[in-house]
Amino acid sequence: MRWELxxxxxxxxxxxxxxxxxxxxxxxxxxxxWAYGVSPFRAYALMFSPLGDxxxxxxxxxxxxxxxxxxxxxxxxxxxxFFNIGAEGQLLMGAVGATYGALFLPPGPWTLALMFLLGGxxxxxxxxxxxxxxxxxxxxxxxxxxxxxxxxYYLVVYLVAGPWKGQLVFGFLYTDRFPQEAQLPxxxxxxxxxxxxxxGVLAAAALHLLLFRTPLGLEWRVLGENPQAARYLGLRxxxxxxxxxxxxxxxxGFTGVGEVAGIHLRLLEPAQISLGYGFxxxxxxxxxxxxxxxxxxxxxxxGLILAGGDALKLSLSMPFRVVDVVAGLxxxxxxxxxxxxxxxxxxxx
Amino acid sequence: xxxxxxRAVLFGTPILLAALGALLSERSGVVNLGVEGMMALSALxxxxxxxxxxxxxxxxxxxxxxGFLGLSLGVFAVFLRTNQFVAxxxxxxxxxxxxxxLGKRYEGVPLAHxxxxxxxxxxxxxxxxLLHHLxxxxxxxxxxxxxxxxxxxxxxxxxxxxxxxxxxLGLGGGLIGLAGAYLSLAYRPSWTDGMTSGLGWVAIALVxxxxxxxxxxxxxxxxxxxxxxxxFRLQGSVPIPSEAFAxxxxxxxxxxxxxxxxxxxxxxxxxxxERGR
Numbered sequence: 001m002r003w004e005l006x007x008x009x010x011x012x013x014x015x016x017x018x019x020x021x022x023x024x025x026x027x028x029x030x031x032x033x034w035a036y037g038v039s040p041f042r043a044y045a046l047m048f049s050p051l052g053d054x055x056x057x058x059x060x061x062x063x064x065x066x067x068x069x070x071x072x073x074x075x076x077x078x079x080x081x082f083f084n085i086g087a088e089g090q091l092l093m094g095a096v097g098a099t100y101g102a103l104f105l106p107p108g109p110w111t112l113a114l115m116f117l118l119g120g121x122x123x124x125x126x127x128x129x130x131x132x133x134x135x136x137x138x139x140x141x142x143x144x145x146x147x148x149x150x151x152x153y154y155l156v157v158y159l160v161a162g163p164w165k166g167q168l169v170f171g172f173l174y175t176d177r178f179p180q181e182a183q184l185p186x187x188x189x190x191x192x193x194x195x196x197x198x199x200g201v202l203a204a205a206a207l208h209l210l211l212f213r214t215p216l217g218l219e220w221r222v223l224g225e226n227p228q229a230a231r232y233l234g235l236r237x238x239x240x241x242x243x244x245x246x247x248x249x250x251x252x253g254f255t256g257v258g259e260v261a262g263i264h265l266r267l268l269e270p271a272q273i274s275l276g277y278g279f280x281x282x283x284x285x286x287x288x289x290x291x292x293x294x295x296x297x298x299x300x301x302x303g304l305i306l307a308g309g310d311a312l313k314l315s316l317s318m319p320f321r322v323v324d325v326v327a328g329l330x331x332x333x334x335x336x337x338x339x340x341x342x343x344x345x346x347x348x349x
Numbered sequence: 350x351x352x353x354x355x356r357a358v359l360f361g362t363p364i365l366l367a368a369l370g371a372l373l374s375e376r377s378g379v380v381n382l383g384v385e386g387m388m389a390l391s392a393l394x395x396x397x398x399x400x401x402x403x404x405x406x407x408x409x410x411x412x413x414x415x416g417f418l419g420l421s422l423g424v425f426a427v428f429l430r431t432n433q434f435v436a437x438x439x440x441x442x443x444x445x446x447x448x449x450x451l452g453k454r455y456e457g458v459p460l461a462h463x464x465x466x467x468x469x470x471x472x473x474x475x476x477x478x479l480l481h482h483l484x485x486x487x488x489x490x491x492x493x494x495x496x497x498x499x500x501x502x503x504x505x506x507x508x509x510x511x512x513x514x515x516x517x518l519g520l521g522g523g524l525i526g527l528a529g530a531y532l533s534l535a536y537r538p539s540w541t542d543g544m545t546s547g548l549g550w551v552a553i554a555l556v557x558x559x560x561x562x563x564x565x566x567x568x569x570x571x572x573x574x575x576x577x578x579x580x581f582r583l584q585g586s587v588p589i590p591s592e593a594f595a596x597x598x599x600x601x602x603x604x605x606x607x608x609x610x611x612x613x614x615x616x617x618x619x620x621x622x623e624r625g626r
Contacts (some may be wrong), residue, residue: 036453133603139603139606139607142438143603147550147599150599152594154593154598155592158592162592269404272506279442282438320448320449321445321446321447321450321452331436335425335432336425339429340424340429
């Protein structure tokens with residue numbers, strides 16, 4: 001039994017591979033639920049419960065916003081060959097920048113714009129650092145961006161427990177509440193901060209155009225698909241990589257701004273600011289297969305999984321790690337399905 | 350001074366074991382980014398089994414879970430030929446998540462019979478020497494290295510490329526599992542969510558720093574151990590926030606990567622092997 005390359009798989013076979021692997025992931029997840037002591041079917045029903053009512057749908061929408069913003073930036077970064085695993089940290093840096101703008105600069109009609117500027121800037125800086133380390137020293141960005149996540153995490157813990165700890169909060173680890181000027185408007189009674197949602201849609205569309213309709217986009221695609229050809233063509237690989245990293249970092253930074261200015265209205269413990277968005281957005285980007293516009297579909301899908309994980313946490317008091325399990329299994333299913341559809345099984349040696 | 354060196358070795362032991370495991374699979378050409386999750390889940394398995402059936406079976410369970418996860422990564426990286434980096438990250442998330450989910454009931458429970466740290470530290474050192482010997486002085490080591498450097502040539506000489514890679518991932522996973530067992534049975538005889546605290550990532554960086562040589566990994570691990578010891582010592586006695594100390598290992602990994610980023614890796618590292626192409 002051997003596994004051979006299949007250069008042009010039929011669409012049906014690709015679909016079959018995805019269905020098979022996703023079912024496999026679902027079974028594995030069920031086994032884990034069972035081992036934890038919960039009926040898998042009850043758990044699955046809870047996971048999809050947000051689709052049932054308006055409140056649940058609003059929850060899905062609020063989870064979609066970060067995935068959309070980060071995800072479209074990651075599609076670009078991955079396409080160019082910059083494996084940014086650090087969106088989580090870039091998001092947290094964005095939240096830090098936004099908080100500085102909200103609490104420590106004179107408030108005015110410019111406050112929100114300033115917060116996006118600072119947050120996006122810090123996010124870009126965080127991603128840019130990893131790109132620079134790769135271009136200058138050859139350090140793998142997969143590991144450096146991952147490590148930077150932890151650094152950003154501890155920076156936020158330090159800030160909310162130390163110098164930025166609120167004057168009016170006792171015993172809690174968070175800053176004072178943002179002033180009115182520093183709050184994003186929301187849709188009705190929900191937590192859907194729609195300006196950030198709009199920004200996400202625009203970002204996905206803009207990156208799509210940039211990637212497929214401009215000379216810069218062509219250079220990016222050449223670099224990502226064939227670095228050697230890019231070198232022969234005289235493309236400046238370092239610069240192209242850095243630019244893509246900065247853009248994806250900026251969008252992750254914007255995400256952090258949206259989360260603190262639209263939902264929490266203060267800086268708080270990092271695990272509560274980002275509910276695993278950085279990692280889940282990798283899935284959204286991976287699923288979009290190199291096309292930023294497709295994130296408009298994949299982000300809500302994964303938003304549903306996050307909202308479903310939340311329902312599990314609340315109804316069954318499961319540890320928050322359940323989201324990691326779902327993300328890990330889903331990621332394995334996706335790479336597995338992709339690889340399987342590129343190959344065929346041959347029954348001879 | 351003497352205490353510092355002993356503590357450095359004991360701190361460095363889990364890093365050394367996990368690094369040896371990652372090194373073994375990387376020498377065969379397969380990147381293993383799942384170390385952190387593999388350590389976390391095997392630490393839990395070791396603890397749970399040790400509670401029921403004694404510490405020695407706990408060690409066996411930890412190594413077994415590590416080996417199983419290594420082979421599972423192999424199914425994706427070797428058989429399916431997926432992107433190894435993504436599959437490894439998925440294993441890391443899955444291991445961390447599953448251990449957090451299944452370990453909830455063990456949180457805060459003390460271990461009845463802890464294992465001596467010193468004994469396991471010696472075992473780790475012996476394993477490093479053994480691995481050095483295995484890699485450089487045996488036929489299996491020759492096959493393993495050839496598969497990591499030039500799988501096509503190895504295949505032509507009749508070496509079973511996929512088989513060697515499964516073996517390296519399984520054995521390496523066992524070593525990573527031993528690192529997890531050391532954490533929950535000897536180093537801190539208990540189980541808490543997130544108890545691996547980034548050591549798996551440090552181990553991956555150490556493999557690069559050690560230029561894929563087991564003996565260099567020994568010195569690197571003890572150096573990291575010494576730094577961790579100093580960190581604990583300085584904490585509280587100098588006016589630096591504790592978060593800065595907690596962030597230290599991660600900063601260290603970045604520095605190591607920047608300093609040794611262009612170290613010579615096995616040539617076929619991270620490249621799936623497609624026969625006849």
